[in-house]
Amino acid sequence: MxxxxxxxxxxxxxxxxxxxxxxxxxxxxxxxxxxGSWWSTAVTLVLGYLLLRFAVEFVSWxxxxxxxxxxxxxxxxxxxxxxxxxxxxxxxxxxxxxxYRLILFGRYPYAEQWRPAVCVVLFVGLYVVSAMRRFxxxxxxxxxxxxxxxxxxxxxxxxLGLSYVPEDDWGGLxxxxxxxxxxxxxxxxxxxxxxxxxxxxxxxxxxxxxxLYVELIRGVPLVALLFMASVxxxxxxxxxxxxxxxxxxxxxxxxxAGAYLAEVVRGGLQALPRGQAEAAxxxxxxxxxxxxxxxxxxxxxxVIPPLVNTFIGxxxxxSLVLIIGTFDLLYMGKIALSDPPWQxxxxxxxxxxxxxxxxxxxxxxxxxxxxxxxxxxAHRR
Amino acid sequence: xSDLTADPRLVGxxxxxxxxxRLSWSDPLFRAIVWQVVIVGAVVALVWYLVGNTNRNLAxxxxxxxxxxxxxxxxxxxxxxxxxxxxxxxxxxxxLLIGILNTLRxxxxxxxxxxxxxxxxxxxxxxxxWLLARLTSFYVETLRDIPLLLQLFFWYSxxxxxxxxxxxxxxxxxxxxSNRGARYQQLTWGPAYSWALGxxxxxxxxxxxxxxxxxxxxxxxxxxxxxxxxxxxFMVALPLAIWxxxxxxxxxxxxxxxxxxYQGGGAVSPEYFALLVGLVTYTAAYIAEIVRSGILAVPQGxxxxxxxxxxxxxxxxxxxxxxxxxxxIIPPMTSQYLNITKNSSLAVAIGFQDIVSIAYTTLNQTGQxxxxxxxIMAVYLTIxxxxxLFMNWYNARIALVER
Numbered sequence: 001m002x003x004x005x006x007x008x009x010x011x012x013x014x015x016x017x018x019x020x021x022x023x024x025x026x027x028x029x030x031x032x033x034x035x036g037s038w039w040s041t042a043v044t045l046v047l048g049y050l051l052l053r054f055a056v057e058f059v060s061w062x063x064x065x066x067x068x069x070x071x072x073x074x075x076x077x078x079x080x081x082x083x084x085x086x087x088x089x090x091x092x093x094x095x096x097x098x099x100y101r102l103i104l105f106g107r108y109p110y111a112e113q114w115r116p117a118v119c120v121v122l123f124v125g126l127y128v129v130s131a132m133r134r135f136x137x138x139x140x141x142x143x144x145x146x147x148x149x150x151x152x153x154x155x156x157x158x159x160l161g162l163s164y165v166p167e168d169d170w171g172g173l174x175x176x177x178x179x180x181x182x183x184x185x186x187x188x189x190x191x192x193x194x195x196x197x198x199x200x201x202x203x204x205x206x207x208x209x210x211x212l213y214v215e216l217i218r219g220v221p222l223v224a225l226l227f228m229a230s231v232x233x234x235x236x237x238x239x240x241x242x243x244x245x246x247x248x249x250x251x252x253x254x255x256x257a258g259a260y261l262a263e264v265v266r267g268g269l270q271a272l273p274r275g276q277a278e279a280a281x282x283x284x285x286x287x288x289x290x291x292x293x294x295x296x297x298x299x300x301x302x303v304i305p306p307l308v309n310t311f312i313g314x315x316x317x318x319s320l321v322l323i324i325g326t327f328d329l330l331y332m333g334k335i336a337l338s339d340p341p342w343q344x345x346x347x348x349x350x351x352x353x354x355x356x357x358x359x360x361x362x363x364x365x366x367x368x369x370x371x372x373x374x375x376x377x378a379h380r381r
Numbered sequence: 382x383s384d385l386t387a388d389p390r391l392v393g394x395x396x397x398x399x400x401x402x403r404l405s406w407s408d409p410l411f412r413a414i415v416w417q418v419v420i421v422g423a424v425v426a427l428v429w430y431l432v433g434n435t436n437r438n439l440a441x442x443x444x445x446x447x448x449x450x451x452x453x454x455x456x457x458x459x460x461x462x463x464x465x466x467x468x469x470x471x472x473x474x475x476x477l478l479i480g481i482l483n484t485l486r487x488x489x490x491x492x493x494x495x496x497x498x499x500x501x502x503x504x505x506x507x508x509x510x511w512l513l514a515r516l517t518s519f520y521v522e523t524l525r526d527i528p529l530l531l532q533l534f535f536w537y538s539x540x541x542x543x544x545x546x547x548x549x550x551x552x553x554x555x556x557x558x559s560n561r562g563a564r565y566q567q568l569t570w571g572p573a574y575s576w577a578l579g580x581x582x583x584x585x586x587x588x589x590x591x592x593x594x595x596x597x598x599x600x601x602x603x604x605x606x607x608x609x610x611x612x613x614x615f616m617v618a619l620p621l622a623i624w625x626x627x628x629x630x631x632x633x634x635x636x637x638x639x640x641x642x643y644q645g646g647g648a649v650s651p652e653y654f655a656l657l658v659g660l661v662t663y664t665a666a667y668i669a670e671i672v673r674s675g676i677l678a679v680p681q682g683x684x685x686x687x688x689x690x691x692x693x694x695x696x697x698x699x700x701x702x703x704x705x706x707x708x709x710i711i712p713p714m715t716s717q718y719l720n721i722t723k724n725s726s727l728a729v730a731i732g733f734q735d736i737v738s739i740a741y742t743t744l745n746q747t748g749q750x751x752x753x754x755x756x757i758m759a760v761y762l763t764i765x766x767x768x769x770l771f772m773n774w775y776n777a778r779i780a781l782v783e784r
Contacts, residue, residue, distance in 0.1 A: 034510035036510070043510050044510060047513060048512060051512075100655070188470045205417040206416070206419050209420070219762040219766070221723035221726040223737055224737055225725060227754065231750040235435045264597070319528040319531060323729060323730055330528065347535070350534060350535045350538070361525070361527075362522070365526070
């Protein structure tokens with residue numbers, strides 16, 4: 001502001017004032033941000049030394065001295081002497097190149113593994129499309145239904161010339177994505193109903209049911225719920241009816257996520273000014289029209305950032321199904337590591353799994369932050 | 382309101398006409414009752430159906446319901462237990478109690494350590510030092526994006542890759558780290574230590590009384606006496622004096638290698654250690670964000686105003702900024718504490734025997750599925766409720782008092 005005034009002054013015309021020496025440039029930046037005080041300098045030096053040492057050692061371990069592949073003997077068994085010799089000096093990425101198909105797709109028939117691969121691509125495409133605000137309209141629900149049906153057809157097969165593959169043979173990344181996506185698709189409507197029920201003043205009995213459901217589920221760990229699903233569901237069912245393991249885990253996850261999402265949605269409902277509901281009532285809208293056209297669109301918009309955070313937590317929590325023996329990504333990693341030649345190389349496999357999980361979660365959190373900024377801007381205006 | 386109804390012209394007109402219940406779909410009250418009857422009826426029918434199935438299934442499997450199995454001999458081997466336990470003698474009840482104690486042990490230590498680490502990292506993210514701020518935010522971003530279970534497996538595999546006891550890493554005689562866990566030197570506890578501990582407790586109470594007296598004096602006279610000499614006297618000198626009077630016994634309990642493992646000293650199993658490290662580092666990432674947002678929520682003007690009043694920087698932090706930041710911090714912190722407790726159930730995946738693990742073994746051995754699940758739920762609901770109640774009480778204590 002002062003700048004424009006200064007340059008408008010004829011005396012200063014043509015003379016561009018330079019900032020005082022030593023306040024700009026990389027050196028000045030380092031001086032304020034890295035060596036501001038003796039304390040800051042000490043921190044920088046110590047951390048810088050540790051970071052540099054760690055980086056050098058990591059590069060040397062992960063790249064320079066790494067074993068990328070190992071020879072196979074006549075029976076197709078890997079010969080891992082090279083890896084054992086390099087233990088502690090270099091990473092053994094051969095375990096990944098040997099096992100990545102097993103980790104990613106589980107025991108799915110080897111020749112048919114293009115099908116789960118296509119499913120993973122479809123899932124990612126579905127997430128990307130759902131994330132774009134341009135596609136936030138009614139047709140999106142149709143896209144979801146079509147994609148999920150397509151994924152079901154691809155995974156099971158049995159029609160269109162695809163061979164039938166039972167759920168027990170599924171595994172790896174598709175299972176993780178199925179548990180997360182179907183869990184979300186069913187838990188979200190459930191959560192909205194529960195949140196509305198918990199907010200209702202006219203229906204005290206329904207409110208009580210909703211409070212009981214949410215507080216009971218939130219009070220116990222997911223592990224306990226999964227155990228419950230695995231030991232109690234067979235007791236609940238009439239004789240002869242057997243729910244498979246994947247479905248049991250899926251139901252437990254839906255019930256779990258429903259309770260947490262309901263609390264987030266309830267936060268949005270509470271944050272909405274009462275006037276909105278009263279105005280809708282004054283217009284003579286019925287309860288469902290009021291909720292569907294006035295309340296929910298505004299309330300859900302308010303809670304998008306915490307919703308995405310809940311999705312992230314929930315995506316990570318799908319890994320817990322390994323405790324009841326569902327072959328998700330993490331469990332396939334454990335199974336790959338139980339193969340005797342590779343037992344000693346868990347770090348490499350865990351790193352690979354971590355990278356996959358980080359890729360999904362980091363994408364979601366970056367997206368959430370961008371959306372938060374965008375919505376905050378719209379709000380301020 | 383009361384003024385309005387006091388006006389004689391408006392008496393009666395203010396009161397809405399009282400309507401009876403009409404049996405018509407256009408009456409909201411009638412609709413509400415119908416909906417509730419339908420929904421509650423559906424839930425009751427579902428529960429009825431499930432209970433009926435369960436009873437038939439239990440009868441078919443010849444499982445008697447009830448908690449009588451708690452009196453039977455357990456036979457579950459338990460690796461580490463805070464109380465004496467023998468699988469051949471003790472009952473399922475004792476085994477489950479050990480499970481509860483193990484859960485509490487992990488949760489309590491985890492809560493304290495995660496709070497300390499998380500607070501340090503949260504403050505680090507606000508640091509003016511670019512490198513420190515970047516590194517801590519990298520820590521937060523990365524650890525929050527990896528499933529806790531994967532992190533636990535990672536820590537456990539690292540601990541198992543440590544050398545065997547014979548080649549254990551060690552710091553003198555103080556600490557030995559091997560694939561059997563950590564062994565550390567500790568003091569042999571004697572009566573002198575118990576008395577000294579008693580002295581410390583008495584000293585603590587005396588110091589608190591002193592601090593009250595000093596505060597009252599300051600309120601009356603405006604003069605402030607230092608508290609630390611009293612604290613030093615009562616909490617350090619008094620226990621030391623008691624210990625010295627009782628002959629100053631000092632006998633370290635040193636871990637010694639015998640056979641394939643160490644004997645003596647304090648022990649931490651690799652399972653407990655991995656679970657604790659995993660829980661603490663993971664939850665600290667969340668706590669760091671809570672602390673950071675809490676501190677950022679206090680306006681800069683508060684620092685400046687307090688500075689203008691002539692307060693010392695440390696007093697500004699403890700008396701002005703932290704109390705206000707705590708109001709923002711406490712509610713989300715409560716849910717993190719609950720998360721640590723609930724996440725400690727992941728112990729079952731790396732073989733630490735917490736309540737879920739022992740209850741699951743019990744229900745597999747006895748077939749008492751419903752009772753086992755009921756015990757797990759009861760334990761967690763009790764712990765969750767206790768933490769919630771305590772934190773709500775604390776929150777109410779520090780909440781903003783408005784007129």
